[in-house]
Amino acid sequence: MSLTADTDATRGLRIRNVGKTYRIEGRPLPVLQNIHLDIGPGEFVGIVGASGCGKSTLLRLIIGLEADYEGEIALGGDPIGGPSRERGIVFQDHRLFPWLTVTDNIALGLEGLAAAEVRERIAENIELVGLQGFENAYPHQLSGGMAQRAAIARALAMRPQILVLDEPLGALDSLTRVRLQNELFRIGRQSRMTMVLVTHDVEEAVYRSDKVVVMEPRPGRIKATIPVHLDHPRQRGSAEFVNLRERVYEALQY
Amino acid sequence: MTDITIGTVKKAPRRGAVRIWRGAALPLALLGAWAIVPHLLSAPHPLLVPLDEVLAAPFTDTSGREVWESLVQTLLRYGAGFALGAVAGLALGLLVGASGLADRLISPSFNAVRQIALFAWIPLLTAWFGNGEGSKLAFIALSAFFPVALNTHDGLRTIGRGYMEVAAVLKLSWGRRVTKLLLPGALPSIFIGLQIGLITAWLGTVGGEYMIGVGRGLGIFIAEARGQFRMDLVLVGVIFLALIGFAANVAFRRLFEPLIRWQGARP
Numbered sequence: 001m002s003l004t005a006d007t008d009a010t011r012g013l014r015i016r017n018v019g020k021t022y023r024i025e026g027r028p029l030p031v032l033q034n035i036h037l038d039i040g041p042g043e044f045v046g047i048v049g050a051s052g053c054g055k056s057t058l059l060r061l062i063i064g065l066e067a068d069y070e071g072e073i074a075l076g077g078d079p080i081g082g083p084s085r086e087r088g089i090v091f092q093d094h095r096l097f098p099w100l101t102v103t104d105n106i107a108l109g110l111e112g113l114a115a116a117e118v119r120e121r122i123a124e125n126i127e128l129v130g131l132q133g134f135e136n137a138y139p140h141q142l143s144g145g146m147a148q149r150a151a152i153a154r155a156l157a158m159r160p161q162i163l164v165l166d167e168p169l170g171a172l173d174s175l176t177r178v179r180l181q182n183e184l185f186r187i188g189r190q191s192r193m194t195m196v197l198v199t200h201d202v203e204e205a206v207y208r209s210d211k212v213v214v215m216e217p218r219p220g221r222i223k224a225t226i227p228v229h230l231d232h233p234r235q236r237g238s239a240e241f242v243n244l245r246e247r248v249y250e251a252l253q254y
Numbered sequence: 255m256t257d258i259t260i261g262t263v264k265k266a267p268r269r270g271a272v273r274i275w276r277g278a279a280l281p282l283a284l285l286g287a288w289a290i291v292p293h294l295l296s297a298p299h300p301l302l303v304p305l306d307e308v309l310a311a312p313f314t315d316t317s318g319r320e321v322w323e324s325l326v327q328t329l330l331r332y333g334a335g336f337a338l339g340a341v342a343g344l345a346l347g348l349l350v351g352a353s354g355l356a357d358r359l360i361s362p363s364f365n366a367v368r369q370i371a372l373f374a375w376i377p378l379l380t381a382w383f384g385n386g387e388g389s390k391l392a393f394i395a396l397s398a399f400f401p402v403a404l405n406t407h408d409g410l411r412t413i414g415r416g417y418m419e420v421a422a423v424l425k426l427s428w429g430r431r432v433t434k435l436l437l438p439g440a441l442p443s444i445f446i447g448l449q450i451g452l453i454t455a456w457l458g459t460v461g462g463e464y465m466i467g468v469g470r471g472l473g474i475f476i477a478e479a480r481g482q483f484r485m486d487l488v489l490v491g492v493i494f495l496a497l498i499g500f501a502a503n504v505a506f507r508r509l510f511e512p513l514i515r516w517q518g519a520r521p
């Protein structure tokens with residue numbers, strides 16, 4: 001913890017002039033360029049953009065899964081140099097270990113905690129995602145939606161400061177998706193968890209986010225950052241909402 | 255509590271039984287012929303020992319009774335040699351599978367040495383360890399070592415990158431990474447290695463005994479019986495070899511297949 005003033009600017013996530021280049025067959029392929037973004041603690045940020053615009057790469061950089069990048073990424077003033085339990089991720093695919101039960105999968109991220117604490121967090125998060133009764137099920141015994149819920153529980157159980165979500169609900173049926181989105185959103189608000197959600201769903205992004213980041217591809221850049229200063233729960237039909245949604249759609253067209 | 259059904263294998267008992275009997279028809283016919291034909295000959299032929307005499311030999315014949323002691327010796331040797339080779343193979347496979355540096359340092363040599371035909375090792379081993387137990391154990395261990403090491407390495411290499419990233423994100427300690435990710439992830443492949451190793455070690459056991467020849471064991475029993483032209487005892491030995499090879503495979507499956515149940519409904 002830094003001793004400087006505990007303001008949002010120092011506690012939040014600071015992304016400055018970040019670029020990332022992959023090498024494909026020896027030739028450089030820039031996937032991210034000149035990314036500036038500030039995310040305050042407890043903020044909900046939606047990132048939208050066409051495929052190939054580097055959304056997922058940006059999340060991987062925040063998590064610390066990509067070592068080699070230009071620019072500066074810092075959380076609470078500390079530069080990010082690798083993964084940390086302060087930063088959780090839910091991938092597009094659930095990535096549960098197939099040889100572990102739901103309980104054991106969630107317990108993976110709780111190494112080092114007291115046994116009672118581990119049990120408590122597992123029970124709490126299984127309930128949160130509505131998987132009671134499936135504690136001892138193996139991933140292959142779960143439906144896709146249930147497996148994704150278990151993956152969300154695994155990430156939440158670590159109680160990260162930031163949770164990044166790489167379109168984790170895209171493959172779910174709409175009913176389950178809406179329910180889980182509501183749950184996730186509620187959890188984020190309640191625990192003041194910062195959330196960064198990559199999504200294709202513009203409506204959803206505007207509905208949830210404190211700001212919507214619109215990205216454009218080749219190379220991945222931020223086209224616009226659109227703040228959404230509307231109180232929750234938002235009225236999808238209200239003039240302001242429709243107006244903001246149109247602004248996001250406009251930014252997406254290039 | 256919701257009940258979860260684990261995928262069960264549907265059996266068609268009638269068709270299965272028919273298939274078994276169809277498969278068994280030829281061996282049974284041969285056994286029947288073996289039981290009858292030698293008795294029909296006017297003069298016994300030394301190569302054609304009646305089935306009942308072969309089956310009685312381990313109990314009634316003085317030399318035949320030695321098969322039991324040979325059996326015990328062979329099983330001990332097989333077990334010890336396989337254990338040695340499997341442990342060494344696992345260790346090497348895990349090392350080169352988990353460490354890129356070890357992989358680059360060791361794998362080329364390993365792959366070169368692996369090309370040597372197994373039985374070509376016998377002259378070398380007997381030169382190093384003599385004609386006693388040491389050479390035989392080393393040979394059995396070596397025959398189990400290669401498939402186990404190879405498949406362990408392969409199993410680790412094919413663990414999805416996605417799972418490795420999860421381990422990084424969850425900050426798994428080194429120990430947990432091994433016990434919760436690397437070992438279970440590589441387990442199906444490790445089992446295949448152990449299963450092949452069990453077979454090659456069995457070949458190594460009998461082959462080593464037969465070729466090195468000192469001491470007791472089924473391979474030696476057969477070699478001696480052949481030397482004395484005791485066809486009945488050779489056949490006794492061969493029957494035991496087949497039974498043990500078969501039993502080892504069945505026992506292994508029974509023991510270890512439950513451990514990889516999680517593979518269940520993989521597409």
